[in-house]
Amino acid sequence: MKKLILVLSLLVPSLAMAATGHSVHLDKANIDLTDKASLQSGAQTFMNYCLGCHQMQYQRYQRTFEDLGIPLVLGQENLQFTGEKVGDYITNNMAPKAAAKWFGATPPDLTLVARVRGVDWIYTYLRAFYKDPSRPWGVNNAVFKDVGMPHVLQELQGLPTKTYEKHMVDGEMVERYVGIKGDGTGRLNQEEYDKVVLDLVNFLAYMGEPSRLEAESIGRWVLVFIVILFVFVYLLKKEYWKEVH
Numbered sequence: 001m002k003k004l005i006l007v008l009s010l011l012v013p014s015l016a017m018a019a020t021g022h023s024v025h026l027d028k029a030n031i032d033l034t035d036k037a038s039l040q041s042g043a044q045t046f047m048n049y050c051l052g053c054h055q056m057q058y059q060r061y062q063r064t065f066e067d068l069g070i071p072l073v074l075g076q077e078n079l080q081f082t083g084e085k086v087g088d089y090i091t092n093n094m095a096p097k098a099a100a101k102w103f104g105a106t107p108p109d110l111t112l113v114a115r116v117r118g119v120d121w122i123y124t125y126l127r128a129f130y131k132d133p134s135r136p137w138g139v140n141n142a143v144f145k146d147v148g149m150p151h152v153l154q155e156l157q158g159l160p161t162k163t164y165e166k167h168m169v170d171g172e173m174v175e176r177y178v179g180i181k182g183d184g185t186g187r188l189n190q191e192e193y194d195k196v197v198l199d200l201v202n203f204l205a206y207m208g209e210p211s212r213l214e215a216e217s218i219g220r221w222v223l224v225f226i227v228i229l230f231v232f233v234y235l236l237k238k239e240y241w242k243e244v245h
Contacts, residue, residue: 024207029123053107056090114208158186
């Protein structure tokens with residue numbers, strides 16, 4: 001029963017997201033977990049823009065640096081900002097009660113967010129903020145309506161706005177939503193910003209399953225072993241049963 005409850009607890013968020021996300025087009029996040037440069041860039045973006053609110057309390061700095069090919073000294077100097085030891089978990093100093101008061105809810109831990117939400121959802125979400133003066137932080141999100149999170153990457157992207165085009169329908173002029181357009185105030189152009197987001201999503205995907213590449217490699221060798229073993233087992237079976245047949 002405990003196992004069943006655990007499985008259901010993991011499935012419910014995903015099912016709820018699927019039930020509410022049919023009307024949202026998700027852009028494809030073509031991540032590559034073998035691209036160390038992309039993973040390093042994503043780690044840098046996360047530590048600089050996300051860690052202030054979102055923790056990764058199930059992953060250690062040292063494991064991250066080693067997997068991503070970042071020298072420990074370099075990682076400590078550039079990616080650790082509050083005096084943690086290299087063997088510590090990736091956490092921040094934000095008090096949960098204060099965070100809940102500021103944002104309406106405590107910002108979630110992001111260690112497994114890529115496995116729960118999916119990389120396409122995160123990639124689209126981080127590129128879907130737009131100006132909305134009615135919201136507490138002045139922004140809303142086309143993927144996550146009335147989100148309580150500020151646009152933390154606004155420095156890079158700028159402050160996009162929703163754009164509409166006028167069309168004649170049955171003799172009447174109507175406006176149709178066509179997407180979100182940047183205002184040019186960010187440090188990056190759209191292509192550069194999309195690359196930064198893709199690298200961040202790649203890093204989050206790695207964090208959700210750090211041993212994935214190793215497991216896939218071992219899995220391939222296991223399949224090869226099973227195929228070879230099957231040949232020998234089949235020949236042995238023929239040898240044992242040849243007199244019976």
